[in-house]
Amino acid sequence: IFTLSAVPFQRMPTSIKECFSVIKPGGMLLFRDYGLYDMTMLRFESDQRVGFREYMRSDGTRSYFFCLDTVRDLFVGAGFIELELEYCCIKSVNRRNGKSMRRVWVHGKFQRPM
Structure with missing residues (x-):
């Protein structure tokens, strides 16, 4: 997954649970997305901030910047x-x-239990 940061934070758990539901037992999910303090985050103006670590681009798309604990909580919470x-x-x-x-990315490898 590389597009999770564009999903509103409140909808991320649902998106990850949907991924979990379509991956076969033992299957892998590879995650890479924006990390906290990436240069993109540091370039946003304060008026573009729409949530905690969440920003709105000029084209209307969102960008969320992840820390390891947030990614862990989201994926483990979905069953991975x-x-x-x-x-x-x-x-x-x-x-x-x-x-x-x-650039700062968060890289993760998660597995659906057997």
């Missing part, structure tokens, strides 16, 4: 077993303009 869960921090440099971009 946590296999991996970590931050993935990447520094990317645009060689043309020399601009440095610091």
